Amino acid sequence: MMISPSESDVSPGPCILPGTFRSKLALVCNTLCFFFSFSLLALTPNDSLQHFFLEQWTTRDGLPHNTINSIAQTDDGYLWFATWEGIARYNGRSFTVFDRSATTGLPDSGIFALYTGDNNSLMAAGSRGGIVRYQQNQWSPLPAAAALVRALLYDQQQRLWIATEGAGLWRQEVDGHRDRISSPALMDEAMYSLAESDSGAIWVGTAKGLFLVEENNITPIQPEDGLPVGPVFSLALDHTGHIIVATEQGVFTGSVQQGFALIHPELTMAASALLMEESTLWIGTLSDGLFRLDSSGLEGLGTDSNKPANRILALHKDTEGSLWVGTNGGLFRLRNAPFTSITSQHGLADNFVRAVLPLADGSVLAATSRGVSHIRHQLAEPFNHPAPFLRESILSLAKDAQQQLWFGSYAHGLFTIAADGTSRLFTRDDGLWTNEVRAILPADDGSVWIGTSRGLNRWYQGRMEQLDMSSGLPGNYIMALYQSSDGRIWIGTGTGVAFWQNDALHTLDLYSQDAAEFAFGFLELPHQEFLWITTDRGLVRYDLSKNTLSILGRSAGLPFDKYFQVVADQQNNLWLTSNRGILQFSLDAAQAVLSYREATLALKHFAEGDGMLSAQANGGSNPAAALHQDGSVWIATAGGVAFSHPERLSNFSAFIPPVVLEQIRVDGEPVQQQGPLSLAAGTQRIELFYAGLGYVMPQQIQYRTRLKGFDSDWVERGQQAYTELTNLAPGHYQFEVIASYPGGEWSTAAASLHFSIAPHLWQRPLFWLLVLVASISLLFMVIRWRIGQLKIAATELKRQVTEKTIQLQQKANHLEQSNNEKSELLEQLRLQSEAFARQARQDPLTSLANRRVFDEMLLQEFSRARRHQHPLCLALIDIDFFKQVNDRWSHSVGDEVLLRVAHSLQQHSRSTDTLARWGGEEFALLLPETGLPEALQLCERLRQQISQLDFSDIASELHITVSIGVTACHDSTEADRLLLQADTALYQAKAKGRNQVFSCRQ
Incomplete structure (x- = not known):
C-alpha cells in the first residue's frame, strides 16, 4: 500500500517517517503486493510515493516464476528478468521465456544474475554455475562455474568477474582464461554482489562482509571501519564515488579512507537491493518494503510481513524512467501514467463515483454511492456538513452564481446549502416528480432546473413547476441539463433531446443521427456556434445557427457507440468518457471529419493501464466529467475519481x-x-x-x-x-x-x-534466353519444312475442296429432309440469341438491369406518365464511403458488398419498380405510379434495411450505409431533367452527412 499520510502525520524535518521505525510502519503497513494503483505524475525525487502508479505481474501474466532475482535492459530496449524457472524477456505486451534447452545451453533453469554488456549483449548466470551470453538473437554458453553464480561484472578492462555461492570469486581474462582470486577470506565464501569503483577496484559483498579487491591486494572492511558484522547483500556507487552498502542492519555509505556510517538513521532494517540514480537512492528491504532517499528526505512503501511480496530482490530503472521492482511475490513497476486515481484508499467515501464538481478554491466534490467527498491536494475526506443526506448515494452536483451548492440523491431528493450555511431539502412532497435526481442546472435567470427519472422540474421564485412528455418532452428519464450561450435550456433524456425557449419546449430529431436516442451530456465551446451532445451512437454536433445535426460515430473511427460526457481542455482537445475508457482527440480533427475533409478520426484511448483503477466512466448523471481550473480533466468512474493533466500527455509521446x-x-x-x-x-x-x-x-x-x-x-x-x-x-x-x-x-x-x-x-533470364534460341531454331526449321509442303499441299487442297463441296451438298440435302433436326438447330440458335441479348441488358456482377435497360425504361415510363398524367418518381442510391471498403478490405469484399446491397434493394422493392445498377457503387430505382411521399417512405425503408445488413462474416468492423436522392416528375418535358434533379438530391444527401434520404422537387 502506498503511504498516504495526513498533514498531521508529516514531520517538518527532511524525513516524512518520524519517530521510531515501528511508528513509521504504522503509516505504511500494507503489503507491496496490494499497492493501490495511483498514478505517478512524474517519477522524480520531488514527488511523493503516494502518487506513483504501480502495476504487478505474476505467473498468471506469463512469468515463469514469481521470484525475480535480477532485472536488466539491453540496448535494443528489451527488459529481462531472472527467475528460478528461466529468463523472461518482456516487450511490453508478453513474456518470452528462455530456460534450460539446447537453444540456450543453460545447465539449469534457475537464473540469479543478469548483466548487460557492450554491443547489445546480455550475460546470465545461475544454478549449477551456468553462464550464457545472448547477442544478435544467439545464445552462447560459457564454461560453467564451480557453483551457483550470484553476480557478474565486466570491469573497465573487459574482464569478467564471477561471484559464486561458496566457490569463491573468479576473474575471466579477455582471452577466456579464468582464475580464482586466491584469498583465504574469499575462497569458500558465499558472495552476493559486485561493484567497480572509478579507480578500477572491485568491491565484493559476501556473507561475511565487504571486501575491496585491487589487483592481487584484498582488503576486508572491519567493524572498526563502521560496518556491522554480517552479510552485505547489495552494492552501489553514488555520484561522489563512495560505495553504498546494503546490510542486515541497514544501509551504510563511505570509503576505506573515511570509514562507513548509516546513510539515514531510519534505515536500520535489513536491506537487500540498491539502485542509485543521480541524487536519489532506492532501497529494497528483506521485509519492510521499498524506500527512497533524496534531498527531500526518506519516504517508503511499507509491507505486511505476512504477505508474499515483502522480500525485494532487484531494482531497475528503465529508459522511460519507470522503476521495476523484483520481489519473491512477483514483478512490480512504479511508473508515469496519464491518469491519477483517487479512491477509498485516499479517503474517498466510495469508489463508485457518479459526479465530480470542481470548486473555486481548487478542491473537487465527488458524489459517490456512499455520500459526498471533498478532495484537496489529491486526498479526500467527508464533505464538512452534518446532514445525513450527504452520506447517502448522491447522483448529481451543481453550484449556482451565489455559490450555493446543490446535491441530487438517488432516493432522498434534492439538498441545497447556501453560502451562509443554511440548507433546505426538496422531495416529492415539495413537487419533485421523484426523489431520484440525476441532473441539476442553476439557470442564468435564477431558476433551477431539476432532472429526475420521472420528469423535469423547474424551481423558480418559490414555485416548483413540472414538465413531462405531456408537456412536449421526448422522454421522462432526464439525464443531462445544460444552458447554451443563446439562453436555451437543453434537456437530455433516454429518448431524445429537447430545449426550452420562449417558455416552450422544442425537440431535436436526434434519432436521425444513426438512430441515437440517449443524450447523456452537452458542451458548448466559447466563440463557436456548435453544441456537442454525447449519445448512445456517438458524438453529435448541433449547429446552433443553422439548426442542423451531424454525428461522429463508428464510421468516423470511434471504437464503440455509447459516450457519457464531453469535456474540452485548454489545448483544444475533446475528451469523451465511456464504459470502456476515455477517448481524446483534437477539436480540429473532429471538425475535419464532420466537414468531410478527413474520413476517420485520429484519437487516443486510455484505460486501466493508463493509471485508472477502472476504465468504466459513469454516466446517466451529471456532471460525470469536468474541467478543473488548473487545466486538468476530472472524471467519475467505477474505480474512484480519475484525473489527467492534458498538457503532460505530450511527455508520454516524447x-x-x-x-x-x-x-x-x-x-x-x-x-x-x-x-x-x-x-x-x-x-x-x-x-x-x-x-x-x-x-x-x-x-x-x-x-x-x-x-x-x-x-x-x-x-x-x-x-x-x-x-x-x-x-x-x-x-x-x-x-x-x-x-x-x-x-x-x-x-x-x-x-x-x-x-x-x-x-x-x-x-530465370538464362532459361528464357535458351527458350528464345530454341524457338527461333524451331521456327526456322518449320518454315523450311512448310515451304516444301506448300507445293504438295496445293494439289491436295484442290482435291479436298472438291470433296468438301460434295460433302456439304450432301449435308444440306440431308438437313432439308430432316425437319426435326432442323427445328432443334433453329431452337438452339434462338436460345443462344436470347442469352446474348440478355447479357447485353444485364449487369454482370449484380444481375440487375444495366444502364441501357434503365434508360429505355425511364423514357418509356416518363412518356407514359406525361401522356396519362400519372405520378412518377426516380431515386439514385449511392453507397457511402465505398472507396474505403476497397482500400481497407479489398475489392473482393467490395464486390460482395455490392451484391448484398443489390439483393437487399431488389428484395425490398416492389415488383412494378425498375432497379438497375447505374455504375460503380450507384443504383437507380424507377418508381412508376408513385407519388413523392410514397417514394420517400419506400426509400427510407430501403436505407434502414441496408444499414442493418450484417457484414461480420467478411469484415468484422464493416458497416454500410447509403445516401438516396429522390425526385418526382411534374411539369418537366425531358427525362434527362428528372435524372439531373435526382442527382442533385443525392448530392444534398451526401453533403448533409450521408446515410439519409433527400428529395428535390422540379
Whole structure:
C-alpha cells in the first residue's frame, strides 16, 4: 500500500517517517503486493510515493516464476528478468521465456544474475554455475562455474568477474582464461554482489562482509571501519564515488579512507537491493518494503510481513524512467501514467463515483454511492456538513452564481446549502416528480432546473413547476441539463433531446443521427456556434445557427457507440468518457471529419493501464466529467475519481520506442533471422512480427512498414504488430518497420530485414534466353519444312475442296429432309440469341438491369406518365464511403458488398419498380405510379434495411450505409431533367452527412 499520510502525520524535518521505525510502519503497513494503483505524475525525487502508479505481474501474466532475482535492459530496449524457472524477456505486451534447452545451453533453469554488456549483449548466470551470453538473437554458453553464480561484472578492462555461492570469486581474462582470486577470506565464501569503483577496484559483498579487491591486494572492511558484522547483500556507487552498502542492519555509505556510517538513521532494517540514480537512492528491504532517499528526505512503501511480496530482490530503472521492482511475490513497476486515481484508499467515501464538481478554491466534490467527498491536494475526506443526506448515494452536483451548492440523491431528493450555511431539502412532497435526481442546472435567470427519472422540474421564485412528455418532452428519464450561450435550456433524456425557449419546449430529431436516442451530456465551446451532445451512437454536433445535426460515430473511427460526457481542455482537445475508457482527440480533427475533409478520426484511448483503477466512466448523471481550473480533466468512474493533466500527455509521446523484429514465419514455419534471408522459389507467405519496446503505453504504440522494392512509401499499420507479405515476385527486398507513441516522433532507426526470393527455373533470364534460341531454331526449321509442303499441299487442297463441296451438298440435302433436326438447330440458335441479348441488358456482377435497360425504361415510363398524367418518381442510391471498403478490405469484399446491397434493394422493392445498377457503387430505382411521399417512405425503408445488413462474416468492423436522392416528375418535358434533379438530391444527401434520404422537387 502506498503511504498516504495526513498533514498531521508529516514531520517538518527532511524525513516524512518520524519517530521510531515501528511508528513509521504504522503509516505504511500494507503489503507491496496490494499497492493501490495511483498514478505517478512524474517519477522524480520531488514527488511523493503516494502518487506513483504501480502495476504487478505474476505467473498468471506469463512469468515463469514469481521470484525475480535480477532485472536488466539491453540496448535494443528489451527488459529481462531472472527467475528460478528461466529468463523472461518482456516487450511490453508478453513474456518470452528462455530456460534450460539446447537453444540456450543453460545447465539449469534457475537464473540469479543478469548483466548487460557492450554491443547489445546480455550475460546470465545461475544454478549449477551456468553462464550464457545472448547477442544478435544467439545464445552462447560459457564454461560453467564451480557453483551457483550470484553476480557478474565486466570491469573497465573487459574482464569478467564471477561471484559464486561458496566457490569463491573468479576473474575471466579477455582471452577466456579464468582464475580464482586466491584469498583465504574469499575462497569458500558465499558472495552476493559486485561493484567497480572509478579507480578500477572491485568491491565484493559476501556473507561475511565487504571486501575491496585491487589487483592481487584484498582488503576486508572491519567493524572498526563502521560496518556491522554480517552479510552485505547489495552494492552501489553514488555520484561522489563512495560505495553504498546494503546490510542486515541497514544501509551504510563511505570509503576505506573515511570509514562507513548509516546513510539515514531510519534505515536500520535489513536491506537487500540498491539502485542509485543521480541524487536519489532506492532501497529494497528483506521485509519492510521499498524506500527512497533524496534531498527531500526518506519516504517508503511499507509491507505486511505476512504477505508474499515483502522480500525485494532487484531494482531497475528503465529508459522511460519507470522503476521495476523484483520481489519473491512477483514483478512490480512504479511508473508515469496519464491518469491519477483517487479512491477509498485516499479517503474517498466510495469508489463508485457518479459526479465530480470542481470548486473555486481548487478542491473537487465527488458524489459517490456512499455520500459526498471533498478532495484537496489529491486526498479526500467527508464533505464538512452534518446532514445525513450527504452520506447517502448522491447522483448529481451543481453550484449556482451565489455559490450555493446543490446535491441530487438517488432516493432522498434534492439538498441545497447556501453560502451562509443554511440548507433546505426538496422531495416529492415539495413537487419533485421523484426523489431520484440525476441532473441539476442553476439557470442564468435564477431558476433551477431539476432532472429526475420521472420528469423535469423547474424551481423558480418559490414555485416548483413540472414538465413531462405531456408537456412536449421526448422522454421522462432526464439525464443531462445544460444552458447554451443563446439562453436555451437543453434537456437530455433516454429518448431524445429537447430545449426550452420562449417558455416552450422544442425537440431535436436526434434519432436521425444513426438512430441515437440517449443524450447523456452537452458542451458548448466559447466563440463557436456548435453544441456537442454525447449519445448512445456517438458524438453529435448541433449547429446552433443553422439548426442542423451531424454525428461522429463508428464510421468516423470511434471504437464503440455509447459516450457519457464531453469535456474540452485548454489545448483544444475533446475528451469523451465511456464504459470502456476515455477517448481524446483534437477539436480540429473532429471538425475535419464532420466537414468531410478527413474520413476517420485520429484519437487516443486510455484505460486501466493508463493509471485508472477502472476504465468504466459513469454516466446517466451529471456532471460525470469536468474541467478543473488548473487545466486538468476530472472524471467519475467505477474505480474512484480519475484525473489527467492534458498538457503532460505530450511527455508520454516524447519517448521514441525502439522497434525490433521478433519473429519471422515463412509459409507457416518459423525462421531464425541471421543476416539476410534467402528464401526458396515458390515462397507464398512471409509473416513478420515486430514490437515497439515502450512500456508506458505499449498497447497504443503505432507502426509503419515499408517493403523496399515494392512499396513506394510507408504503410500505416496502426497498432497492428505484424505484417503479412504474400505472392511476392522473385527478387531482392528490404522490409523496414518503425514505431511511435500517438502524437510522438517516429523511430529514426528502423528494424529491417533483407531477404530475397529465388526464382523458379522458368523465371530465370538464362532459361528464357535458351527458350528464345530454341524457338527461333524451331521456327526456322518449320518454315523450311512448310515451304516444301506448300507445293504438295496445293494439289491436295484442290482435291479436298472438291470433296468438301460434295460433302456439304450432301449435308444440306440431308438437313432439308430432316425437319426435326432442323427445328432443334433453329431452337438452339434462338436460345443462344436470347442469352446474348440478355447479357447485353444485364449487369454482370449484380444481375440487375444495366444502364441501357434503365434508360429505355425511364423514357418509356416518363412518356407514359406525361401522356396519362400519372405520378412518377426516380431515386439514385449511392453507397457511402465505398472507396474505403476497397482500400481497407479489398475489392473482393467490395464486390460482395455490392451484391448484398443489390439483393437487399431488389428484395425490398416492389415488383412494378425498375432497379438497375447505374455504375460503380450507384443504383437507380424507377418508381412508376408513385407519388413523392410514397417514394420517400419506400426509400427510407430501403436505407434502414441496408444499414442493418450484417457484414461480420467478411469484415468484422464493416458497416454500410447509403445516401438516396429522390425526385418526382411534374411539369418537366425531358427525362434527362428528372435524372439531373435526382442527382442533385443525392448530392444534398451526401453533403448533409450521408446515410439519409433527400428529395428535390422540379
